Amino acid sequence: MSMSPVAPELDPADARVYRRVMSRFATGITVVTTAIDGEVFGMTANAFMAGSLEPPMCVVSIGNTAKMAARLRTAGHYGVSFLREDQQWLSQNFAGKPIEGREPTFRIFDKTPVLEHSMASMSAIIDSTASCGDHTLFIGRIFAMTEEGGRPLLFSASRYGNVSFEDVDDIKLPGFW
Numbered sequence: 459m460s461m462s463p464v465a466p467e468l469d470p471a472d473a474r475v476y477r478r479v480m481s482r483f484a485t486g487i488t489v490v491t492t493a494i495d496g497e498v499f500g501m502t503a504n505a506f507m508a509g510s511l512e513p514p515m516c517v518v519s520i521g522n523t524a525k526m527a528a529r530l531r532t533a534g535h536y537g538v539s540f541l542r543e544d545q546q547w548l549s550q551n552f553a554g555k556p557i558e559g560r561e562p563t564f565r566i567f568d569k570t571p572v573l574e575h576s577m578a579s580m581s582a583i584i585d586s587t588a589s590c591g592d593h594t595l596f597i598g599r600i601f602a603m604t605e606e607g608g609r610p611l612l613f614s615a616s617r618y619g620n621v622s623f624e625d626v627d628d629i630k631l632p633g634f635w
């Protein structure tokens with residue numbers, strides 16, 4: 459039995475097509491943080507992934523026009539906090555839409571800030587960068603991690619969502635690593 463595609467053909471050179479297709483990839487949401495001369499900066503990012511297991515590394519893709527790209531190059535380190543389903547306001551805050559009356563708070567892992575409360579967070583030294591078109595991949599070597607647990611905030615088709623299963627803190631370690 460053959461399956462009929464939703465759309466017959468898509469032009470990968472069309473920016474709208476690219477955005478539409480990529481938005482079908484469901485992700486969690488992170489806030490990437492750093493500090494320069496004691497001043498803390500954050501940015502919402504869903505282009506995050508685990509990098510290497512040994513040594514533990516992670517990767518985040520930052521647009522070259524985002525202020526965070528220059529900030530990370532200056533600071534040389536970053537924190538990543540995974541948002542919980544009740545933290546949509548933090549995603550909005552760090553994407554340029556602050557919510558009146560709500561102020562994010564941070565704590566410091568060594569010299570690297572992370573959000574004070576989140577599902578899990580980590581701090582990483584920037585090991586290398588790789589140019590990726592109009593973005594830069596910041597590859598970090600993780601030196602601290604913490605886990606508070608809770609239900610993740612998801613992002614798909616430009617909408618926020620959450621997972622349907624209940625036992626989110628019953629972690630089954632991935633067998634492929």
Ligand code: FAD
Nearest residue numbers: 498499500502503504505519520521524525526552553554
């Ligand atoms: P700024 O504009 O300086 O900061 C961003 C916002 O964070 C501002 O509103 C600022 O007031 C606030 N902020 C910064 N520091 C603090 C602080 N210490 N306390 C309180 N508020 C603070 N872009 C990417 O490049 N890569 C991605 O993977 C990515 N994923 C995204 C996923 C989602 C769901 C969304 C909504 C956006 C995503 N973006 C991504 C876009 C990115 O978050 C925005 O373009 C962002 O505004 C860029 O910020 P900036 O680095 O230019 O810094």
